[in-house]
Amino acid sequence: xxxxxxxxxxxxxxxxxxxxxxxxxxxxxxxxxxxxxxxxxxxxxxxxxxxxxxxxxxxxxxxxxxxxxxxxxxxxxxxxxxxxxxxxxxxxxxxxxxxxxxxxxxxxxxxxxxxxxxxxxxxxxxxxxxxxxxxxxxxxxxxxxxxxxxxxxxxxxxxxxxxxxxxxxxxxxxxxxxxxxxxxxxxxxxxxxxxxxxxxxxxxxxxxxxxxxxxxxxxxxxxxxxxxxxxxxxxxxxxxxxxxxxxxxxxxxxxxxxxxxxxxxxxxxxxxxxxxxxxxxxxxxxxxxxxxxxxxxxxxxxxxxxxxxxxxxxxxxxxxxxxxxxxxxxxxxxxxxxxxxxxxxxxxxxxxxxxxxxxxxxxxxxxxxxxxxxxxxxxxxxxxxxxxxxxxxxxxxxxxxxxxxxxxxxxxxxxxxxxxxxxxxxxxxxxxxxxxxxxxxxxxxxxxxxxxxxxxxxxxxxxxxxxxxxxxxxxxxxxxxxxxxxxxxxxxxxxxxxxxxxxxxxxxxxxxxxxxxxxxxxxxxxxxxxxxx
Amino acid sequence: xxxxxxxxxxxxxxxxxxxxxxxxxxxxxxxxxxxxxxxxxxxxxxxxxxxxxxxxxxxxxxxxxxxxxxxxxxxxxxxxxxxxxxxxxxxxxxxxxxxxxxxxxxxxxxxxxxxxxxxxxxxxxxxxxxxxxxxxxxxxxxxxxxxxxxxxxxxxxxxxxxxxxxxxxxxxxxxxxxxxxxxxxxxxxxxxxxxxxxxxxxxxxxxxxxxxxxxxxxxxxxxxxxxxxxxxxxxxxxxxxxxxxxxxxxxxxxxxxxxxxxxxxxxxxxxxxxxxxxxx
Numbered sequence: 001x002x003x004x005x006x007x008x009x010x011x012x013x014x015x016x017x018x019x020x021x022x023x024x025x026x027x028x029x030x031x032x033x034x035x036x037x038x039x040x041x042x043x044x045x046x047x048x049x050x051x052x053x054x055x056x057x058x059x060x061x062x063x064x065x066x067x068x069x070x071x072x073x074x075x076x077x078x079x080x081x082x083x084x085x086x087x088x089x090x091x092x093x094x095x096x097x098x099x100x101x102x103x104x105x106x107x108x109x110x111x112x113x114x115x116x117x118x119x120x121x122x123x124x125x126x127x128x129x130x131x132x133x134x135x136x137x138x139x140x141x142x143x144x145x146x147x148x149x150x151x152x153x154x155x156x157x158x159x160x161x162x163x164x165x166x167x168x169x170x171x172x173x174x175x176x177x178x179x180x181x182x183x184x185x186x187x188x189x190x191x192x193x194x195x196x197x198x199x200x201x202x203x204x205x206x207x208x209x210x211x212x213x214x215x216x217x218x219x220x221x222x223x224x225x226x227x228x229x230x231x232x233x234x235x236x237x238x239x240x241x242x243x244x245x246x247x248x249x250x251x252x253x254x255x256x257x258x259x260x261x262x263x264x265x266x267x268x269x270x271x272x273x274x275x276x277x278x279x280x281x282x283x284x285x286x287x288x289x290x291x292x293x294x295x296x297x298x299x300x301x302x303x304x305x306x307x308x309x310x311x312x313x314x315x316x317x318x319x320x321x322x323x324x325x326x327x328x329x330x331x332x333x334x335x336x337x338x339x340x341x342x343x344x345x346x347x348x349x350x351x352x353x354x355x356x357x358x359x360x361x362x363x364x365x366x367x368x369x370x371x372x373x374x375x376x377x378x379x380x381x382x383x384x385x386x387x388x389x390x391x392x393x394x395x396x397x398x399x400x401x402x403x404x405x406x407x408x409x410x411x412x413x414x415x416x417x418x419x420x421x422x423x424x425x426x427x428x429x430x431x432x433x434x435x436x437x438x439x440x441x442x443x444x445x446x447x448x449x450x451x452x453x454x455x456x457x458x459x460x461x462x463x464x465x466x467x468x469x470x471x472x473x474x475x476x477x478x479x480x481x482x483x484x485x486x487x488x489x490x491x492x493x494x495x496x497x498x499x500x501x502x503x504x505x506x507x508x509x510x511x512x513x514x515x516x517x518x519x520x521x522x523x524x525x526x527x528x529x530x531x532x533x
Numbered sequence: 534x535x536x537x538x539x540x541x542x543x544x545x546x547x548x549x550x551x552x553x554x555x556x557x558x559x560x561x562x563x564x565x566x567x568x569x570x571x572x573x574x575x576x577x578x579x580x581x582x583x584x585x586x587x588x589x590x591x592x593x594x595x596x597x598x599x600x601x602x603x604x605x606x607x608x609x610x611x612x613x614x615x616x617x618x619x620x621x622x623x624x625x626x627x628x629x630x631x632x633x634x635x636x637x638x639x640x641x642x643x644x645x646x647x648x649x650x651x652x653x654x655x656x657x658x659x660x661x662x663x664x665x666x667x668x669x670x671x672x673x674x675x676x677x678x679x680x681x682x683x684x685x686x687x688x689x690x691x692x693x694x695x696x697x698x699x700x701x702x703x704x705x706x707x708x709x710x711x712x713x714x715x716x717x718x719x720x721x722x723x724x725x726x727x728x729x730x731x732x733x734x735x736x737x738x739x740x741x742x743x744x745x746x747x748x749x750x751x752x753x754x755x756x757x758x759x760x761x762x763x764x765x766x767x768x769x770x771x772x773x774x775x776x777x778x779x780x781x782x783x784x785x786x787x788x789x790x791x792x793x794x795x796x797x798x799x800x801x802x803x804x805x806x807x808x809x810x811x812x813x
Contacts, residue, residue, distance in 0.1 A: 133639050149588065149590070271601055301558065
């Protein structure tokens with residue numbers, strides 16, 4: 001792979017030293033190369049393109065990516081500072097058959113979580129039947145008794161789910177955590193794709209990549225379906241905490257793409273258990289609120305009385321059936337990290353199926369024998385707080401000092417319900433541009449599922465987050481992570497829309513005739529030249 | 534011996550300047566059970582509102598309403614006619630071993646845990662250990678309630694609506710809410726599942742018919758010792774025909790009779806009156 005060709009290009013130069021056996025976490029599954037350095041089938045044609053490129057070409061494209069992102073204003077907040085969310089130029093590829101398996105697993109999981117929530121805020125059969133301890137539910141921080149007895153018109157509580165997946169040393173996808181409150185990140189999926197298609201159209205010509213641009217169509221369908229059947233033309237709004245929220249870009253993008261109003265709490269009010277939007281033409285009743293505000297801020301009557309982000313009276317309006325909150329209030333009980341460990345039981349209980357996607361092995365500190373094991377082997381485990389997101393509070397045992405571990409042991413003993421521990425899962429790696437080279441960096445995957453009540457749609461792809469520092473296993477954007485475009489390849493026989501598959505880009509289009517009569521639009525041949533500059 | 538009682542619970546707010554928006558929830562509707570039969574019950578507001586009624590997580594009937602016309606006075610009247618049964622005897626049979634059993638711990642986990650009003654307190658836990666020594670769970674409930682009754686002095690104004698059991702224990706005085714919280718703290722420290730009951734008490738034990746008395750919005754406790762049974766630690770009496778219950782929960786926060794938020798109208802004056810009439 002390291003032979004130099006006569007034109008001065010380093011064939012494979014970018015990958016030199018890629019599989020260095022001395023790298024940290026060398027046992028991790030690399031998605032491009034198998035252990036014997038041969039290229040895996042999913043990445044074969046991507047490798048063919050990348051391997052002969054030289055450093056200058058790669059840098060030019062990487063700069064173009066960065067510029068595109070800054071131009072579009074896509075940022076996230078890191079410790080209070082707005083920064084562009086770095087997009088790596090090597091996409092992450094998932095084959096059609098891998099995806100089919102993932103999709104089935106995500107749909108199954110979403111259905112099980114829906115059934116679980118309906119039960120928890122309804123009769124609690126799973127507790128009565130002794131499958132789960134009642135304590136597990138009542139001790140969840142996000143179990144909101146205020147939501148008990150609220151039944152959404154079409155039964156859906158999780159309109160959008162983000163299931164975080166990692167790939168272990170054997171290459172098996174496992175669920176790391178579920179996000180069913182207000183999962184964010186889907187705007188990066190769409191924007192990453194748009195940017196990549198602009199900078200790397202040649203790569204898309206060699207792959208049949210399934211499109212992600214129609215996410216908003218599915219979301220809008222799910223939200224409209226969620227409205228009470230009496231609302232013939234439901235009025236859907238996106239409720240944002242405001243421009244200072246780190247995901248405001250996403251809120252505005254989704255509202256724009258769905259063609260619905262983007263509102264803040266002060267734009268809405270509740271009268272007689274009905275929600276109205278103040279407009280210049282007077283009040284307009286709101287049927288569905290896609291809210292991106294956390295439960296505690298949603299309704300000052302029931303939750304934090306000092307919150308000005310939400311709408312007073314909203315929870316009872318939802319209870320009265322006059323408005324639908326998406327995702328429903330109290331869904332957080334389903335993505336509690338301790339409830340997560342009971343997912344196999346939950347899937348079995350409600351669906352009578354075995355889980356298609358395994359969990360990461362997890363020790364529950366609230367069970368005495370598992371706690372003893374954790375306290376004993378803490379230096380080999382990753383210890384995570386049950387509450388908290390963004391990677392805050394996680395302790396990697398192997399990297400922690402004896403003093404830190406002792407402090408952690410005290411915390412775990414003091415609040416066993418608050419902690420879980422997992423073996424250090426060596427997340428899979430994908431080539432990532434670091435400096436002038438491509439190096440293995442750890443990634444996870446957050447696919448998005450949208451439930452419209454009849455059908456759970458899983459956006460083909462999802463957000464691949466990559467940990468940029470060498471050896472780091474923390475991929476959160478708030479911890480200095482980046483992202484990758486995630487390509488789900490279409491099966492060879494399928495007719496699904498693939499990205500950039502419009503007739504204008506197919507290389508075999510004849511160069512004469514109709515193509516030149518398309519007016520100011522670029523013809524196929526011109527476009528090809530532009531791409532290969 | 535059973536009574537028929539009319540309860541009228543009136544809450545009146547007066548604001549110094551007009552209130553333009555107000556969202557409220559009230560818990561004023563008694564419920565029927567084996568001991569108590571609700572004949573009729575309604576909640577009325579002035580100004581009139583379109584109220585919405587639902588049953589919350591704890592099984593309490595909640596009336597929710599909002600006001601948008603500017604107003605300087607708001608009155609809410611909950612009135613009910615209720616038939617009450619005779620004196621409640623302890624239901625028991627559970628031993629201390631039963632109470633430590635996994636299924637009891639799990640089923641009644643919410644009534645064994647600590648809350649803001651009923652916090653874990655070292656001193657009270659020591660007292661609880663001392664009180665339960667040599668007693669059955671049923672007798673321990675009586676012992677805890679009598680101890681609270683003997684230690685505390687009933688005095689209005691010494692504690693507020695947000696005072697916890699620990700605050701009341703420090704002050705050694707309080708009202709029925711504090712007596713109930715303090716008893717709950719002792720019972721939970723003993724490992725007896727216990728819950729807060731809000732309701733009304735007819736103040737005359739002999740209760741002449743047709744005579745209206747100024748009653749009170751009252752609170753007492755229920756304990757689980759093989760079955761739920763109630764006791765009134767404020768008066769150190771069993772629950773009888775004079776008690777009308779409305780709601781149960783872990784503590785006061787779960788059963789607040791009147792809760793709301795409003796904009797405008799600084800400086801609210803509040804008057805609460807409870808009138809009870811024995812009808813039969």
